Amino acid sequence: xxxxxxxxxxxxxxxxxxxxxxxxxxxxxxxxxxxxxxxxxxxxxxxxxxxxxxxxxxxxxxxxxxxxxxxxxxxxxxxxxxxxxxxxxxxxxxxxxxxxxxxxxxxxxxxxxxxxxxxxxxxxxxxxxxxxxxxxxxxxxxxxxxxxxxxxxxxxxxxxxxxxxxxxxxxxxxxxxxxxxxxxxxxxxxxxxxxxxxxxxxxxxxxxxxxxxxxxxxxxxxxxxxxxxxxxxxxxxxxxxxxxxxxxxxxxxxxxxxxxxxxxxxxxxxxxxxxxxxxxxxxxxxxxxxxxxxxxxxxxxxxxxxxxxxxxxxxxxxxxxxxxxxxxxxxxxxxxxxxxxxxxxxxxxxxxxxxxxxxxx
Amino acid sequence: xxxxxxxxxxxxxxxxxxxxxxxxxxxxxxxxxxxxxxxxxxxxxxxxxxxxxxxxxxxxxxxxxxxxxxxxxxxxxxxxxxxxxxxxxxxxxxxxxxxxxxxxxxxxxxxxxxxxxxxxxxxxxxxxxxxxxxxxxxxxxxxxxxxxxxxxxxxxxxxxxxxxxxxxxxxxxxxxxxxxxxxxxxxxxxxxxxxxxxxxxxxxxxxxxxxxxxxxxxxxxxxxxxxxxxxxxxxxxxxxxxxxxxxxxxxxxxxxxxxxxxxxxxxxxxxxxxxxxxxxxxxxxxxxxxxxxxxxxxxxxxxxxxxxxxxxxxxx
Numbered sequence: 001x002x003x004x005x006x007x008x009x010x011x012x013x014x015x016x017x018x019x020x021x022x023x024x025x026x027x028x029x030x031x032x033x034x035x036x037x038x039x040x041x042x043x044x045x046x047x048x049x050x051x052x053x054x055x056x057x058x059x060x061x062x063x064x065x066x067x068x069x070x071x072x073x074x075x076x077x078x079x080x081x082x083x084x085x086x087x088x089x090x091x092x093x094x095x096x097x098x099x100x101x102x103x104x105x106x107x108x109x110x111x112x113x114x115x116x117x118x119x120x121x122x123x124x125x126x127x128x129x130x131x132x133x134x135x136x137x138x139x140x141x142x143x144x145x146x147x148x149x150x151x152x153x154x155x156x157x158x159x160x161x162x163x164x165x166x167x168x169x170x171x172x173x174x175x176x177x178x179x180x181x182x183x184x185x186x187x188x189x190x191x192x193x194x195x196x197x198x199x200x201x202x203x204x205x206x207x208x209x210x211x212x213x214x215x216x217x218x219x220x221x222x223x224x225x226x227x228x229x230x231x232x233x234x235x236x237x238x239x240x241x242x243x244x245x246x247x248x249x250x251x252x253x254x255x256x257x258x259x260x261x262x263x264x265x266x267x268x269x270x271x272x273x274x275x276x277x278x279x280x281x282x283x284x285x286x287x288x289x290x291x292x293x294x295x296x297x298x299x300x301x302x303x304x305x306x307x308x309x310x311x312x313x314x315x316x317x318x319x320x321x322x323x324x325x326x327x328x329x330x331x332x333x334x335x336x337x338x339x340x341x342x343x344x345x346x347x348x349x350x351x352x353x354x355x356x357x358x359x360x361x
Numbered sequence: 362x363x364x365x366x367x368x369x370x371x372x373x374x375x376x377x378x379x380x381x382x383x384x385x386x387x388x389x390x391x392x393x394x395x396x397x398x399x400x401x402x403x404x405x406x407x408x409x410x411x412x413x414x415x416x417x418x419x420x421x422x423x424x425x426x427x428x429x430x431x432x433x434x435x436x437x438x439x440x441x442x443x444x445x446x447x448x449x450x451x452x453x454x455x456x457x458x459x460x461x462x463x464x465x466x467x468x469x470x471x472x473x474x475x476x477x478x479x480x481x482x483x484x485x486x487x488x489x490x491x492x493x494x495x496x497x498x499x500x501x502x503x504x505x506x507x508x509x510x511x512x513x514x515x516x517x518x519x520x521x522x523x524x525x526x527x528x529x530x531x532x533x534x535x536x537x538x539x540x541x542x543x544x545x546x547x548x549x550x551x552x553x554x555x556x557x558x559x560x561x562x563x564x565x566x567x568x569x570x571x572x573x574x575x576x577x578x579x580x581x582x583x584x585x586x587x588x589x590x591x592x593x594x595x596x597x598x599x600x601x602x603x604x605x606x607x608x609x610x611x612x613x614x615x616x617x618x619x620x621x622x623x624x625x626x627x628x629x630x631x632x633x634x635x636x637x638x639x640x641x642x643x644x645x646x647x648x649x650x651x652x653x654x655x656x657x658x659x660x661x662x663x664x665x666x667x668x669x670x671x672x673x674x675x676x677x
Contacts, residue, residue: 031473031476086398086456135652135655139655139656141655141656142669144396144398144456145601146652146655148594148597149648149651150648150652151594152594152595152644152645152648153649153652156641156642156644157641157645159641160641276588282464285457322471322472322475324469324471324475325472326468327464327467327468328465328468328469330464330468331461331462332461332465334457334464335443335447335461337457338453338454339451339453341452342452342453
């Protein structure tokens with residue numbers, strides 16, 4: 001890829017973000033809110049209290065970004081290998097269920113319990129992703145449709161499993177996990193002034209590093225990407241396309257399942273909201289698109305979205321602007337990210353024109 | 362057993378109607394070659410528009426409610442323009458653009474609801490009434506099953522099935538629409554404006570999804586709260602289960618609506634209490650069966666062949 005093309009590609013997410021904020025700004029203006037004050041609170045929310053040594057808000061940003069890194073990474077990984085993993089929400093939910101089940105039903109020392117919980121979550125996510133993976137690989141059925149079906153099967157299935165094996169106080173919640181299985185750590189909670197920042201954040205960092213390594217430094221990763229670019233060419237070159245599709249779905253599912261562990265055994269200590277699909281599953285699409293499907297980009301995009309979530313809640317309290325503004329901005333960003341090729345085209349044209357006119361760039 | 366079925370029928374038909382209308386919307390879009398995953402979001406838009414209009418304008422006159430339902434469809438149509446423009450004119454990824462609509466709709470409607478009414482839920486003072494259809498409800502067997510305690514909106518939904526079937530399979534317009542979904546290059550070479558047909562397909566899906574959301578509001582929920590409980594995705598499943606054919610979609614929607622009714626009445630109805638099956642099973646079954654159906658169909662690959670691919674005039 002030429003430098004200029006790379007430049008246009010890297011710049012396009014910022015153009016999407018700009019449009020997202022522009023739409024949000026105009027909406028506030030039209031509806032009679034004070035957009036400047038609102039945006040000030042939105043940007044201030046994530047770091048408020050920091051100068052005084054109160055890291056709670058910033059800790060909540062890290063807490064909010066943790067599952068987003070993993071769901072975003074799951075979708076980005078699948079994208080790289082030519083698959084659209086829209087079933088992340090279901091994989092996260094089922095992975096979270098297995099994690100909470102292990103955390104609640106088993107009685108083990110901490111050194112064993114926590115790793116086992118993480119493994120269970122990944123196995124659950126991978127299992128749920130295996131269905132679209134197998135159907136895509138063997139029957140060539142579109143993974144988007146099967147992913148959506150699996151999301152809703154997870155929604156109802158997990159509610160039933162939870163009520164049967166780890167019943168909580170009502171149908172929407174499960175029983176809590178044991179102390180020995182939690183991802184939370186006292187030193188982190190103290191460091192971030194009572195925020196539930198947890199080991200999940202480090203797990204997310206590690207996952208980014210691992211995915212980068214697999215995709216960029218191994219033959220296996222190269223084959224996955226080759227199949228993503230052109231399945232028939234990869235087949236012709238002797239790579240097993242069907243096997244690659246299944247493997248990449250399994251890995252994407254494991255990442256999504258891990259997101260479930262960080263959410264249900266770190267952010268909370270039990271399954272909650274068992275009547276809706278976890279929103280991180282869909283926000284992950286925004287993270288992957290903004291992060292241009294690269295692990296580092298996913299980290300940055302997840303931080304941005306986590307920051308916006310916490311800022312939005314602060315803005316709602318301080319300026320009485322509904323926090324849904326953040327979701328409006330995020331969905332606008334996704335919409336413009338869908339047009340990324342077009343935006344890249346504009347940027348290329350624009351930089352060409354500048355060069356012709358002798359403008360510095 | 363007969364009593365049980367006649368008790369269930371009016372509920373099941375009422376649950377079928379919104380899903381059926383939305384699934385038919387999806388049919389127009391996918392037959393033209395554009396996947397519309399944003400059906401769920403468009404339903405939310407329709408339900409909100411209707412509830413907002415009716416809650417503000419209602420003064421005891423039922424025609425206000427009917428106008429509100431129509432406006433719900435119009436609002437869905439307008440928002441679907443976003444999807445149409447991105448996926449047809451700009452050749453964007455159809456799944457991403459549809460997902461953006463699914464995320465935008467709840468956020469936008471909740472934002473507007475809080476701005477204008479102070480709360481997240483917008484209630485309407487009245488829905489549409491149920492009534493027994495004169496003469497038809499007296500027919501033995503069929504009367505109690507299909508023509509007792511029905512909503513006018515349910516009849517409209519079934520009328521739309523007939524209209525859709527006629528339009529898609531018996532008119533030149535339908536032939537062109539299907540051609541654009543199967544082989545747009547061939548359609549273009551015969552002088553059909555592919556972009557125009559696809560715009561019509563997506564806008565029809567927007568109108569019908571908005572209408573479906575409105576019907577759900579006036580017959581069941583009576584309040585808009587930024588969600589339609591996955592009904593848009595269930596409609597998508599009904600479209601696939603019904604093999605992209607209006608009559609098939611009707612039976613699929615009815616089956617799913619019946620399951621949903623069993624699910625919602627499982628803890629109340631004495632017969633269902635006897636069966637003692639989990640609520641979750643009824644709710645998950647439609648999705649499970651769609652998965653199985655997909656596996657069975659896959660041999661003689663159903664579904665419009667070009668659905669999901671942007672049409673580029675310059676490409677061969």
